[in-house]
Amino acid sequence: MITIDGSYGEGGGQVLRTSLSLAAITGQPLRLEKIRAGRPKPGLAAQHLTSVRAAAAVCRAQLRGDALGSTTLEFIPNRATQAGRYTFDVTEAREGGSAGAVTLILQTILLPLALAKGESVVILKGGTHVPWSPPVTYIEQVYLPIVKQLGVQAEVELRAWGWYPAGGGEVELRVKGNSTLRGIRLLERGNLQQVRGLAVVTELPSHIPQRMASRAESLLHQEHLKAQVKPLREKGRTPGAGIFLTAEYEFSRAGFSALGRQGLPAERVAEMAVQELLEFHAKGAPVDKHLADQLLLPTALAGDASQYRVAEITEHLTTNAWVISQFGLAAIDFDTENQIVFVAPN
Numbered sequence: 001m002i003t004i005d006g007s008y009g010e011g012g013g014q015v016l017r018t019s020l021s022l023a024a025i026t027g028q029p030l031r032l033e034k035i036r037a038g039r040p041k042p043g044l045a046a047q048h049l050t051s052v053r054a055a056a057a058v059c060r061a062q063l064r065g066d067a068l069g070s071t072t073l074e075f076i077p078n079r080a081t082q083a084g085r086y087t088f089d090v091t092e093a094r095e096g097g098s099a100g101a102v103t104l105i106l107q108t109i110l111l112p113l114a115l116a117k118g119e120s121v122v123i124l125k126g127g128t129h130v131p132w133s134p135p136v137t138y139i140e141q142v143y144l145p146i147v148k149q150l151g152v153q154a155e156v157e158l159r160a161w162g163w164y165p166a167g168g169g170e171v172e173l174r175v176k177g178n179s180t181l182r183g184i185r186l187l188e189r190g191n192l193q194q195v196r197g198l199a200v201v202t203e204l205p206s207h208i209p210q211r212m213a214s215r216a217e218s219l220l221h222q223e224h225l226k227a228q229v230k231p232l233r234e235k236g237r238t239p240g241a242g243i244f245l246t247a248e249y250e251f252s253r254a255g256f257s258a259l260g261r262q263g264l265p266a267e268r269v270a271e272m273a274v275q276e277l278l279e280f281h282a283k284g285a286p287v288d289k290h291l292a293d294q295l296l297l298p299t300a301l302a303g304d305a306s307q308y309r310v311a312e313i314t315e316h317l318t319t320n321a322w323v324i325s326q327f328g329l330a331a332i333d334f335d336t337e338n339q340i341v342f343v344a345p346n
């Protein structure tokens with residue numbers, strides 16, 4: 001049994017999710033201790049518990065400690081990950097809290113399912129565009145296109161928007177299966193081809209997405225960047241607003257977003273996302289700081305070595321590297337001067 005210290009690094013949920021993915025993929029029994037010890041409310045929150053249940057469902061794992069607030073978990077896979085049809089609802093595990101991110105559950109099971117035999121269809125219900133997690137739009141426009149280069153064939157369809165704190169969103173994930181992962185070399189991004197964006201509201205007036213879109217476009221045009229931001233007004237369970245920008249370079253993609261809230265002017269929401277994009281653009285790296293930590297697991301599972309240059313070496317990235325090394329999967333090194341991540345599978 002592999003024992004992982006959940007308090008490592010910043011002691012967040014990512015230690016748990018990466019460990020779950022790896023236990024499902026390798027079939028190794030896992031014990032997690034001090035789960036999310038670094039957070040104000042330690043232990044499993046709804047989103048984490050749903051990830052535990054989702055990972056357990058795909059490899060029929062036996063569980064001990066799978067309860068809200070639990071700081072210790074045992075996860076004993078019973079068989080290789082099974083492709084198939086699954087539904088996971090992050091609101092089911094809720095106890096008066098806010099919506100958990102469906103994308104973090106998606107990322108926990110994506111690679112196990114991609115490496116399993118056969119196709120899978122997964123319905124995920126909960127928050128689709130919530131703070132501190134990848135928005136579904138980011139998964140669709142940045143994460144999946146890049147992991148496709150490694151051989152992961154999957155697509156996601158947003159069926160309902162689910163904002164913080166109510167959730168109520170839904171996505172369908174389709175995973176091809178039978179994947180063989182290969183390494184990538186992503187040191188240069190090439191020229192910026194365009195910035196594409198979506199300024200969206202649900203259950204709010206149409207002037208809001210229009211104001212977000214035009215503010216974002218005008219700021220990007222001032223910087224001489226080609227940009228097209230589409231205003232969109234959708235149906236939803238609750239009111240919500242956000243802007244999602246994708247910088248499309250010749251060899252890579254990066255995503256930036258900001259979510260609206262009451263009292264925050266639409267223009268300000270647009271400015272927040274654009275500012276992040278411009279800061280990234282000025283750095284010259286091909287991989288944004290979020291993709292940086294999310295790319296580590298697929299590259300560690302690839303048959304050959306990878307190298308990629310990131311905008312920032314975050315604690316999320318180094319923590320993920322530590323978790324992967326605990327499973328003995330890959331040797332991971334950082335060139336901190338040039339911000340390059342080297343991954344050599346063992």
Ligand SMILES: Nc1ncnc2c1ncn2[C@@H]1O[C@H](COP(=O)(O)OP(=O)(O)OP(=O)(O)O)[C@@H](O)[C@H]1O
Pocket residue numbers: 011012013014015036039104131132133134135138255257289290291293294316
């Ligand atoms: N705006 C964003 N765009 C893309 N990815 C994001 C964004 N914000 C956060 N992420 C990603 O979401 C993940 C969050 O992991 P983290 O461990 O902080 O969250 P968590 O499971 O909610 O845990 P905790 O509640 O313990 O912080 C990371 O992979 C991070 O890169």
